[in-house]
Amino acid sequence: MDSISVNKVGKAYKIYFNRFGRLLEWISPVKRAHHNLKWVLKDISFTVGKGETVGIIGVNGAGKSTLLKLITGTSQPTTGSVTINGRVAAMLELGMGFHPDFTGRQNVFMACQLQGLSIEQIHVLMPEIEAFAEIGEAIDQPLRIYSSGMQVRLAFSVATAVRPDVLIVDEALSVGDMAFQAKCFQRINRYRREGMTLLFVTHALDDIVKHCQKAILLRHGTIDMIGEPRDVVNRFRDQIFGKSKKVKKSDDSNKLEVQLSTEDLYHTRPLYQKIEYRWGAGGAKIIDFAVVANEKMYPTSITTGSKVDFVFNVLFERDITHPVFGIMIKTHDGVIMYGTNSEISSDKDVTTATYKSGQVIKCSFRCPLDLNRGNYLISLGVSEFSIDGEDKPLDRRYDSIMIQVVNEQASIGLSNLNAEFDWEQ
Template structure:
C-alpha cells in the first residue's frame, strides 16, 4: 500500500447467517454444507475505497446501512467474510459507549488497560495520564469502578483515552452525541488538532453540519453498499433527499446516485475562488450569472416553493448586496394538500455548507393553523446582512409538526454575493464589531 494512504479497503463484505429456528443451527452443523438451513444477510457488500493520511472522512447512512459493521472490520474487532483491509498506523476507536472498558475496573485501571491495547508503555501512559484526566473532567470518579459511571462520564473518559494517545487513525462512531454541548465542542477542537497533526479520521454522524464542517470527503452507505463518495455537501444533500423521500421513490433515488461518478469534484471549490466585487460605493444589483449549481429540491409532499428571493428596500430583486444593510428574503409558493398546522423556515449557508443563520415563521412553538389547500403563500423574512464579503446560499422549507413531515424544501435555492465596503478589521462570517479596537502601551 502506498505510504500516502492510511486505510485501503478492497471489495469488503460481511455476511451473517440468519436462522429462523434455534434447532436449525444444529441441523446445519450435521448437514455439512449439503443443505442450507439459514438465509444470508449481507451487512456490508463489496465496499472499496481509500483514505489518505491526514484526511477526515465522514460516513453517513440510515440505521442498518452497515456503518458500524464497516468500522468494526477496519478496527479488526470483526472479521470480514470477503475482501481485504490494509491500515497504516496505530488505530484508536470509539465505536460504542463503554466499548473496551471493564465495568469492574476503576477509571484509572481502564485508562492503563486501553492505553496498553493501543500500544503505549506504562511510562508513556504515565506521561499522558494527567492530560487524559484533565480532558475527561470526571475528577475523583477516576478511582471508582466504571460500572458506576453515567453515560456522559463514560464517553468523556473513553474519548479522552482514544484522542490523547495521538493515534495515526482515529475512528469515532456517533459516540460524541452523548456528551453535553461544552464537551462536544472540546472534542471537536481536539479532532481539529489531530487533523492538523496528520491523523486520519473516520467519523460517523447523523449530523449533517458536523460532517460538513469537519470532513474533507464523505461516504453514503445504504443497505450495506457504498452509494457515493463525494464532497461532504453533496453527500449530505443526497442523504437528506433519501431519508425524506417517500418509500416508493427511494429505489429510484438510489439508482440515480449509483449512476453518479464515484469521485465527485465539488463545484463549491470553483465558487470559492470567485472574486469579490470591490467598489468604493457599493450599489445593490442583480447578477444573472450568480446562479447556484447545487440546488436540490426535496419531494413535494403537500407544498411547492416557487421562489426564494432577496428584495432591497425598494422591492427590487437583488443578489449583489451591501453589507450592514437590511433586506428581506421573500419565499412564495402554494399549498397542495391539507394540513392541520404548518411553519416556514429560511437559512443562509456558506460556500462550505455551514449554516450561518436562519429564521422561522411563526416563532418556535407556534404554527399557521388550518391553512387552506390550493392557497398561495408569501413569507417575508427580514435580515440585517451583517456578513463579510463573499458568496452565500439561501434555502428554505415548509414543514408540518405532525410526524415531522417536510411538505417541501429547497437547498441552495438562490445565491448572493456580499460586496466589499472597504478595509476590514475583523474576520469570520458575521460582523459583530461594535467599535474599532483600542490599543495602548504603558
C-alpha cells in the same frame, strides 16, 4: 501510502431457519445449509490517504457501524479485505471495551496496555488523561455509575493520549456536550496537522462539511456516493427530506408565489414527519403546507438567520367565525423555542368574516430563524376563538414537520444571538 484500504468488502450474517439450525450444521454428516445469508454490506471499496479526514454518513441501518467494526478488526468481512497501515485507536459504541465493574483509572490502565503502552508510560500520561477528561474524583469510581457523557470523555482522553496513526470514531462525540466536542476537535485538528488519519461516523452533518476532506454516503449496505463533503451531505439531505424546489417570484419582487393544493396532500410533502400527533374537534383541517427559505420550497437545510415562510392551507368543513391560526417550533426533545398565532402576530383583522364550509384559505407565518444548528419540529394548528380565552382546537398537527438548521459559526445553545465583540486598550 494509504492509511486505510477497503477492497470489495462485504459482510453477511447467517439467519438460521430455526433454533436447531446451527447445531444441525455442526453435527450433520450431510453438508447442507440450514441458514440464509443476510448481507448488510456489499462491494465496499475506498481508500483513505495519510492525514486525511473522512466522514461516513447514512440512515440508521445503512451499515456504518458494521463497516467501522470490519476496519478496526473487531469483526471479519465475509468477502474482500481491509488493510490499515499504522497504529489504530478506535472509539466504537461509546467506549473502548471498558469494563463497568472497574474504576475509571483501572480501565485507563487496561485500555492503554491494549494499545501497547508500558506501565511507566501510562503513569506519565495519567495526569494528562485526567485533566483532559475533566471527570474529577469519578476517575476512581466504578464505570457503571458514569453517564454516557463521562464515558465518552474518558474514552476519548485515552484514545488520543498518544497520537495514533489512525483514529476511528463511531458517533461517540455526539454524546458529549458542545464544549467538550470543541476541545476534542481542537486535539483532532492538531493531530491531523501532524499527519493523523481520521475516519468517523456521525449524524452531525455540519461536522462532516467542516472537518472532512471526503465523505462517504452509505445506503442499503452499498456506497451511494463518495466525494466532496458538501455535495455528499446535500445528497443525503435530499434523501431524508426530499429535494428542494425553486419558488417563483410574482410581479411584486418581495412576494413569493407558493402554490398549495386544495386537496389533502399534507402527508406527501417533503419534510413531513409520520410521528406527528394530530388531534382536534373537527370543523376545519390543515390539508397542505410548504416551508420556504432562500427562494426554495422544502429546503433540505436552512442557514441560521434566514427569513422563513411557513405556509399552509386550511379547509373549512363548516361555517367558522373568528378562527385562530397558530405555529410552534420545538427542539427534537420537546423544548418549545417559539410559538405564536394569528391573534398575536397579525396586524390584519382576520376574524371579521365568517369562513364558509368548503372554503380553503392560505395562511403564512414569516420569521427570521435565529436558531442554532440542529433539527427542529414544527407544529401547526387552527382553533375557533372563544371569548373566555379557551379557544376550541379544530385541527392540531403537532411535530408534523422537521427542518434542519445549519450554522457554520461555532456557538453553543439553542438560539443564535449574533453577538458582536469589541475591545479597546
